[in-house]
Amino acid sequence: MILSLSTSHTVLEMSESSQPAVIITTVMQEQQRPLRRKINTQSTPNFSAFFRTSSGHSGRFFNNLLQRTMAHRQRADIQLRSLLNEPEESLPTFIRRASDQLSNEKLSIEKVSKLLNTQPFIIERLVRILYLSTDNNKDIQTLSKSEVQKLTRILNSTIDVRALVFFLILDEAGDDYVTSNGLTQFYEKYLKYLKTFDENRLQEVIQVLLQKFHLDQKSQIDFEEFYSIVSKDSTLLESLSQFTVHPTWFIKSPSTPSGKENKLRQFFSNYYWQQKIYEQRTNKLTIDYIKDNLSRIILLLLYLLTNLALLIYVIIYRTIIIKSNVLVIFARIGGMLLNFNCALVIILMLKHTILFIRTHKFLRKLIPVDDHIDFHKVIGRIIAGLSILHTIAHIANFARLDDYSWVTYMFTTKPNIGWIHGFTPLSGVILCVILTIIVVCSMQWIRRGGHFQIFYWTHLLYLPFFVFLIIHAENFWKWIVGPLSLLLLEKLYSILKRYSSRSGRTYLHSVTIEQSNVISLNIYRPKNFNFKPGDYISINLPCVALYEFHPFTISTAPEETDYLRVHIQAVGNWTKQVYQRFKEMSKDDAEENQIKIYRADIHPEESIVDLQNIEQNHIQDADDDDDENESAITKSHVKLRKREPVFIKGPYSSCARYVFDCKHVVLIGGGIGITPYASILSSLMAQFRASYVVCKHCNGINYSSKGLVGNRRLKKVDFIWVNRDYKNFEWFLNLLRQFEQEQEYYLASNSNEKRFLDIHLYFTEIKHDENIGHVPLDLVTKIWAQIAGQDIFTSLKSKTHIGRPQWQDIFNELISGENASTANDVSIFFCGPSTMGKTIKNHCTKFRFRFYEEKF
Ligand SMILES: Cc1cc2nc3c(=O)[nH]c(=O)nc-3n(C[C@H](O)[C@H](O)[C@H](O)COP(=O)(O)OP(=O)(O)OC[C@H]3O[C@@H](n4cnc5c(N)ncnc54)[C@H](O)[C@@H]3O)c2cc1C
Structure with missing residues (x-):
């Protein structure tokens, strides 16, 4: 059925022609009778019209005086009636302009509720309260444009009106009281809807x-009592003030544009983006940009200059000294540049060398080490391009020569070209095949399309590639000998470490099946395995796949000496197999394999496994020496053979290593991207604990003056976690709770110290769109925080924010206010979805904060 809203032109005309005295009487009569659920606007005098007719100052004065002496309910009633009767022409311009965007089609309740980010039953209640249905018994299913305008008008008016409207929403029975039953039913319905x-x-x-x-x-309260409770508390008033409809929601109105309109929109949006890109490009060349990226720019220039120098050398040498033809010159240019780039592509993947550079602040200032993977990818493409140039030039040259046929040149050793038995052309063909396989299998659709293993195994063809390259090109070995030797040494070292029980070969201790497809593996930490917070390891579980290694960030702190923990989200083949294996493992199998399996997905409290308190049957008894270990296993510790073996490669460093060298860090994690920060926060907490001092006299616990904050360059940590749903990360929330508590103790005993860690949690399942959507939630979270003293979602002291973070405001806050940092001191670390990373990076460029990203 269609809702009809009566506008009251006739009433307006009547009231304008009436005497003021008569209207005042009507006003006073109306005041005696509070607004009922169904308002009869036809019989209601138009107060706004009246106030307009009462001329000048005296009218306004009279109006103010009248309103001040009334009870809140009466005042709100009058205002609400007046708004309901307001003719369309007198609507504020911003509402009229915004609603012009709306089509004349009726909007369903469902659609309106989506636009306003709220639940349909709330819109239904709103409509019933505010509008007069032509048929009271029928359900209201659609809203017309003018009804939507009215709704906007009312929800953008005074706080009295908004409070009244909210009160009426809670007053389910419609008897002008909010009862305990009504409130309970409303919130049961509302909160159950929030997944x-x-x-x-x-x-x-x-x-x-x-x-x-x-x-x-008591069983019920009236509006006066409701208003007095809410108005005594500025935060609750603030909640109600959000009970509004932001006019921008009209723009998102789902009216489908015609084909012509669509093209026009597309044109303008393309134009908009072109403008944006142009602006970004011009911004990029500013002095600030150059300053912030100096090492990158210098390295890029060096790279280009080296290539240029090699190119000029080949041209001069080949044209003046050897006097080669053009095709040979092109082939040789390609060959020479390939020598250099093939050597460079290896250097960029020397993980231990990169770790060395990362750990030395001076070196990492000179070398933009965090770009090594991106640079490796670019060089890979350049190698492909140069190979094409080199090959085509040689093929064309062979076709020009007369001594042998083209096929003989290409596929035999007969022409005796090259330094090893005329093998150069044939090895060239083999190289082309290998390179094509590597390049095709490195493409995004293979790597990210669920075929990572194809990428991984085909990339191992780099070894035969370099061997054939040495055979193919006479001088290539001079370029490659250094980088290739380093690479082979690193590989050898890594293999030895991986199979040594002191650093890589270990066993699984326990497994926790977390909620939302996350599993955490608790692994015995090998005796000589040292790492820093934020490092990652590659792990192999032979029980799942014999040869596959997968990288995961260590989420425990280095201070936790007995165990390593990784949190794994089941996203693809291997991770899903791991998840399923342990989830479905029977009790008997778990016992046989000596693994404890905790089911935090069923019993959330099991997520909080304190490994320090778990029985200490560490493998170290058996691993003093590799050989001894083997014999120990075979002789006395037969049981150990049944354990689930784990092989670890690493640790490998990431940009998270720099955290402790910065002054003010902002750690931003999206979803599972919090794992590097779990380790950092655990480590900081361990350092808090390490600075405990027990008083000799009273046994009271205090903190050493040389404690955590005093000793470190790191003075401030802001931790921002953006997540859809917190229920799934109980293990991490527990860590945050412990940290908060630790910090409270610390601040209590060091009154001069400032807060070290600020936690900002963003909950994106519910959108914050400045619309009415989350007002009931906002109200209940504030009340919960006041009474329970903690956040309703997380039980932390820090408040959870609803919706996506507003980076502009957050970053502004970091550098403004009393304890603000300078832009130079702020470093942003991010790990999470790449689109979010791009947005944050853009903001960092604008604010001139240093930005580091760890990509999973
Ligand atoms: C430095 C780093 C740290 C990481 N830390 C975590 C963590 O703490 N928790 C977590 O849940 N995930 C983490 N990941 C991601 C994790 O490695 C992948 O989700 C996992 O390897 C997927 O394997 P799969 O076979 O299940 O999925 P697939 O469908 O095969 O792969 C999904 C994606 O994961 C990546 N990937 C797959 N196999 C590998 C591999 N052997 N090496 C590198 N990348 C691979 C590929 O980009 C692929 O597109 C991290 C990744 C990196 C690079």
Whole structure:
């Protein structure tokens, strides 16, 4: 059925022609009778019209005086009626302009609720409260443009009106009282709809609400009492002030544009993006950009100059000294540049050398080491391009020569070209085949399309590639000998470490099946395995796949000496197999393999496994020496053979290593991208604990003056976690809770110290769009925080924000205010979805913060 809203032109005309005195009487009569659920606008005088007719100052004065002396309910009633009767022409311009975007089609309740980020039943209630349906018994299913305008008008008016509207929404029975039953039913319905809200907590949360509105002692409250509770608390008033409809939501209105309109929009949006790209490009060349990227720019220039110098050398040598033809010159240019680039491509993947550079601040300032993978990819493409140039030039040259046929030149050793038995052309053909395989299998659609193993194994063809390259080109060995030797040494070292029980060969201790397809593996930490917070390892579980290694960030702190933990999200073949294997493992199998399996997906409290307190049956008894270890296993520790073996490669460093060298760090994690920060925060907490001092006299615990903050360059950590749903990360929240508590103790005993860690959690399942969407939630979270003293979602002291972070505001705050840092001191570390990374990076460029990203 279609809702009809009565506008009141006739009423307006009547009231304008009436005497003011008569209207005042009507006003006073209306004040005696609070607004009922169904408002009869036809019989309601138009107060706005009246106030307009009462001329000048005296009218306004009278109006103010009248309103001030009224009860809140009466005041709100009058204002609401007045708004309902307001003719379309007198709507504020911003509402009229915005609603011009709306089509004349009716919008369904469902659509309006989506636009306003709220639940349909709230819109239904709103409509019933505010509008007069032509047929009261039928359901209202659509809203017209003018009804939407009215809704916007009302929800953008005074706080009195918004409070009244919210009160009426809670007043389900429509008898002008909010009852304990009504409030309970409303919130039960509302919170159950939020997927992330833990249903088991529903009753305790509702109890707190009832307590706040005194409904635990009495059965009902009227608007005056409701208003007095809300208005005494500025934060609750702030909640109600968000009970508004932002006009921008019209722009998102789902009216489908015609084909012509669509093209026009597309044109303008393309134009907009072109402009944006142009602006970004011009911005990029500013002095600030050059300063911030000096080492990158110098290295790039060096790279280009080296290539240029080699090119000039070949041209001079081949044209003046050897006097070669053009095709040979092109082939030789390609060959020479290939020598250099093939050597460079290896250097960029020397993981241990990169670790060395990362650990030395001076070196890492000179060399932009974090770009090594991106640079490796670019050089790979350049190698492919140069190979094409080199090959085509040689093929064309062979076709020009007369001594042998083209096929003989290309596929036999007869022409005796090259330095090893005329093998150069044939090895060239083999090289082309190998390179094509490597290049095709490195493409994004293979690497990221669920075929990572194809990419991995075909990339190992680099070894035969270099061997054939040495045979193919006489001088190539001079270029490659250094980098290739280093690479082989690194590989050898890595293999030895991997199979040594002191550093790489170990066993699984326990497994926790977390919620939302995450599993954590607790692994015995080998005796000589040293790492830094934020490092990652590559792990191999032979029980799942014999030869596959997968990288995962260590989420425990280096201070935790007995165990290593990694959190794995089941996303692809291998990770899903790991997840399924342990999830489905029977009790008997787990016992036989000596693994403990915790089911935090069923019992969330099991997520909080304190490994320090777990029985200490460490493998170290058996691993003093590799041989001894073997014999120990075979002789006395027969049981150990049944353990689940794990092989570890690494640790490898990431940009997270720099955290402790910065002054003010902002750690931003999206979803599972918090794992590097879990290790950093655990490590910081361990350092807090390490600075405990027990008083000799009173046994009280204090912190050493040379504690954590005093000793470090790192003075401030802001941790920002953006996630859809917190229920899935109980293990991490537990860490944050412990840290918060530790910090509270620390601050209590060191009153001069400032807060070290600030936690900012963003919950994106519910969008924050400045619309009415989350007002009931905002209200309940604030009340919960006041009464329970913690956040409703996370039980942390820090408040959870609803919706996506506004980076501009967040970054502004970092450099403004009393304890602000300078832009130079702020370093942003990010790990999470790449689109989010791009947005943050753009903001960092604008604010001139250093930006580091760890890519999973
Ligand atoms: C430095 C680093 C740290 C990481 N830390 C974590 C972590 O703490 N927790 C977590 O859940 N995930 C982490 N990842 C991602 C994790 O390695 C992949 O999700 C996992 O390897 C996927 O394997 P799969 O066979 O299940 O999925 P697939 O479908 O085969 O792969 C999914 C994606 O994972 C990547 N990937 C797959 N295999 C490998 C491999 N052997 N080496 C590198 N990348 C691979 C590829 O980009 C691929 O597109 C990290 C990745 C990197 C590079």
